[in-house]
Every structure is written in structure tokens, then in C-alpha cells.
Amino acid sequence: MDAGVSALVAPQRKNSPVEALASGDRSRETLRGALLARGTEQEELFSLARAARDAVWPAREVETRSVIELSNVCQQSCNYCSMAKETKLKRYVIKHELLMERVEFLHALGRRVLVLQSGENDSDNFVGYVAKCVTEIKRRFPDLELILSLGNLSHAQYVRLREAGAERYNLKFETSSPSLYEMWKPGDSLAQRLACLRDLIEVGFKTGTGNITGMPGQSLDDVLDDLILLGRLDLTMMSCTVFIPGEMCGYRDEPMGDVDIALNQMALMRILYPTRLMPTTSCLERGKKGGQLAGLMAGANTVTIHDGTPEEFKKLFPIYSTDRCSPDYARCEAIVRDARLSFGKAPLI
Ligand code: SAM
16 A cells, blocks of 8 residues: 555544644644643643753752842732732832841841842832842842842833842733733733833843733633743743732632643743743642642742741732732742752752
């Protein structure tokens, strides 16, 4: 029987999306199939992602970060965020002395990567204050790598923060769809967000970005576009959170995002962009028990320990919920161990 006839009699079995990925297929159809993987197929997808991670990071260490939520003052009206300016919330900025005490405490614990996060506040007053804090932190703890996550600022303000000594900046594009962006973040635009990302990269920050999966109005094709946009930017960090309808946000009555799609997206991010840092976030756990461990199994290599923000401010930084899952050291250690990884002592990049 010649090949043509045999193909008619026994049609070739179509590769599963994971087999296709393993053989280098990066087509949209394959990525779409992988986003929907479940059961054994999902396990195979995660296994492929872990192999991609471990080839780049053979020591199997995760970057261990601490976070201090510096201020909840915010000028934005994001419908998904419980800290939007419309939310009735007591607003705070952590004072310099208390901040330095917390940094000293974290440094003494051995932490060498610190995230300073806040609502978006582009007043020169606030940015100047952060720059002063950064300078002081780097003077006293030069081996502490600083990641800022302060939202959209001007080019000059990014320069100021970079010159103060911060090495990295996280700014999520949230969605690659201009219309969804404007629906989710009224008064802001995707073009503006992407311009900020370009500024950050140009100013010399090691830059991270990413999306939220499972948001109102978002289709699987939008998520695929997010994955592709991640590949067009010169990044060292990338992230994906799943939408959690916090009780104080504009989208509080919307359904929660699908954690499995978010995990599959993370696995694809690892396979497509193996050299970048990628966190497993607490909202995966909030979305599904075991979700944060599953993030490590899907190729993540960063965990954030939530023991930096002073207790009195924790409830006032309710990104997705007042009852937020904020993992402490013991929890992070347990999931890292269960994933057969270990805490890195120094920054991974
Ligand atoms: N204000 C800064 C900014 O806009 O980049 C940093 C703080 S912001 C609260 C940090 C991130 O939290 C956002 O970029 C968004 O992706 C995520 N986030 C906020 N609300 C969320 C929710 N309900 N579910 C999942 N992720 C959420």
C-alpha cells in the first residue's frame, strides 16, 4: 500500500497539544488546546513546564521575596481592585522610621529580595518619599535587591527611582486588549500602560509584567493574546494572577476566574519564556486549595512571603479581598518543600 492510500485507511492520530508543544509547535491552536488541558494532559503540561524551568535553573531554587505594602493611597479606579480610589478605606503611608525597622527585621531573617508595593500615586511628594526610602535602604543594606510596584509614573520619576538604587519594577499590563483594559480600568489606557513599560525597560529596570486571567468579558483568545504580548517585551519577570472578586471591588458580583486556566497559562509562559522569573501567587490559593503549590508544579520559581507589612496595615491593603490569603514563612516553606524545590538565599537574576 502506498503512503497516500495508508493515510486514507489509517488517518494519522492528531498529536495532543502537549505532544505538539514538546515537539516545538507554538501555533495558536496548540496553545489554545493547552490552556484547556485537564487531568493527565494537564499533568503532562506541568511536567513539560518544570523541565523547561529546571533546564535553566538546575539548582531548583526559588527566589524568596518579602513584601512591604508601603501605601494604599491610589488614584486609579480599577474595577477589579478593592483599593480603588472609590473604596471607602482608611488610607495610609508607612512612615520612614517604621519602614526601616521592617526592612532591618527582614534583612536579619536573611531575605535578600524585597518588594515595595503601593497604590498608584504619581504625586512628586510620594515618589520623592519612595526615592528617599530606596536610597536609605540601599545605603544600609546594599545586598538587598529592591523591586518596586507603584503603578504608572512619568519617565522622570522612573529615572529618579532607578537612580536611587531600585533594581527592578513590576507593572502588569493586565490585558492585551485595549477595550477590555478601558472597561476594567476606566480613565486609563493600555497604550499608556505599555508606554510606561517601555520607559521602565529603557531606564534600566529589570522589568516584570503580566495579566489577570478569568476577568469579566475576557475570552480564551484574549488570554492567548496576553501570552503572545509577553513575548514581545524585553522582560526578566512575568506573572499571571487569577481574578478574585473581592467584596469591596466594582466587580464583586462577578464570578471568580478559572484557576486551572491560570495554571495552564503559567505552564505555557514557562515553556515559551523559560529564562524569566515567575511567581506563584497567593490568589491561586484563594481561588483553589492547593493552588499556590500547583503554581510551582506549573513552572513558577518565585514565592512572596507576606511578613513585611506591619500588622496594623495588612487589612488596609485588600488588593483582592479583606480576607486575603497572605502566606507566611511556614506556608511558603511547606509548598516549596512539597514541590521538591528549595529557598534561594540570593536573588535568582
Ligand atoms: N498600583 C500598582 C499597579 O497598578 O501596578 C501595584 C498594586 S496593584 C494592586 C497589583 C496587582 O494586583 C495588579 O497589577 C493586578 O494585576 C492585581 N490585582 C488587583 N486586584 C486583583 C483581583 N481582584 N484579582 C486578581 N488580581 C488582582
